[in-house]
Amino acid sequence: MTSELLNTLVDKALQRRIPERSEALALLGDSEPLIDVVAAGARVRREFFGARVKLNTIVNMKSGLCPEDCGYCSQRLGSAAEVLKYSWIAPEKAAEVAGDAVRAGAKRVCLVASGRGPGERDLGRIENTIAAIKSEHPRVEICVCLGLLADGQAERLAAAGAHAYSHNLNTAEARYADICSTHTFTDRVDTLGRASTAGLSPCSGAIFGMGESDDDIVDVALALRELNPDSVPVNFLIPFEGTPLGDRWDLTPERCLRILALFRFYFPDVEVRLAGGREIHLRGLQSTALHLANSIFLGDYLTSEGQPGADDRQMIIDAGFTIEGVDEQTLPAARHDLVAIRRRGAGTALPSNA
Structure with missing residues (x-):
């Protein structure tokens, strides 16, 4: 029999209400059997996304030699990880890589480049790359991840045909300085705000396995909720030798599944x-x-290799799921919880919230 906690979490999620902190912490603990936790999260996942799995792919436009010092990153300043290092690849090459993934089932292409943020020439390269991809695959979603954005840059990306902007919060604000000193948590929040204001779909998630506590996991989930993202990547630390977190192997499969379940409820x-x-x-x-996540990356990541795409597609089929097509809508059509009718301020007897 499903526990009262899990029934409560499911009921709240189906009403688009978030867990209480105590409920979230209990879920991350071991009081609830893992199989029951997954089954509860699966009820929510199927309600909103059915049996569809969306495939995404990464094109690493520029690899290594980043001036930022994010402790989890193999491209960071001072990294001794033996990853690929190269300057910008040509738009035509990026379009070729993207095209291979689209033909393999990818619905979204993520264009990523290392660095603090894009310069004028960088934006031009991305604009040309978007055009090259769209000329062959006009319906594919293009997500861009270039670091911190300055005034007007998000608007240029949107005008070029980008669908989304990705910029992870990575961890809770209270411990952000533990993993990075060259920019702040607030810098990241600001960039997501710029992207959203420009009409780009906000994509932001976190990395787990960096020594965070259960409270930290809940804190970053709540911070992400404030950003109202359309997509939330859940990353698990890849401990590269030659990075400050290269010796962290804290995660177990069960821990990962409990985190994924928590994010499905949030x-x-x-x-x-x-x-x-x-x-x-x-x-x-x-x-x-x-049964918890409705979307995965297909193929390789930024500096590490993933399992073969054929294996991913077979895994999806074997688990009873189907690959989401380009003509299908990912997000549910109705999100009435986001519409709050004003009942205060002008025209009422109540004060405004200014």
Whole structure:
């Protein structure tokens, strides 16, 4: 019999209400059997997304030599990780890589470049790359991830045909300085705000396995809720040798699944994406994670290799799911919880919220 806690979490999620902190912490603990936790999260996932799995792919436009010092990143300042290092690839090459993934089933192409943020020439390169991809695949979603954005840059990306902008919060604000000193949590929130204001779909998630506590996990989930993202990538730390977090192997498959379940309850009708590190940390339970996440990355990541795309597609089919087509809508059509009718301020007897 499903427990009172899990029934409560499911009922809240189906009404698009979030868990109480105490409920979230209990879910991350071991009081509820893992199979029951997954089954409860799966009820919510199927209500809003059915049996569909959305495929996404990454094109690493510029690799390594980043001036930022994010401790989890193999491209960081001072990294001794032996990853690929190269300057910008040509738009035509990026379009070729993207095209291979689209033909393999990818619905979204994520264009990513290392660095603090884009310069004028960088934006031009991305604009040309979007045009090259769209000329062959006009219906594919283009997501861009270039770091911190300055005034007007998000608007240029939107005008060029970008669909989304990705910029992860990564961890809770209270411990952000523990993993990065060259920019702040607030800088990241500001960039997501710029992207949203420009009409780009906000994509933001987190990385787990960096020594965070259960409270930290809840805190970053709440911070992400404030951003109202359309997609939330859930990454599990890939511990590269030569980085400050290269010796952290804290995660178990069960821990990963409980985190994914928590994010499904916090983001019931939002695209929850199973992202970096899934092969390493979920191992034989990757297909189980599909009962919680409705989206995955296909192929390789920024600086590490993923499992073969054919294996991913077979895993999806074997688990009883179907690959989402380009003509299908990912997010549920109705999100009435986001519409708050004004009942205060002008025209009422109540004060405004200014």
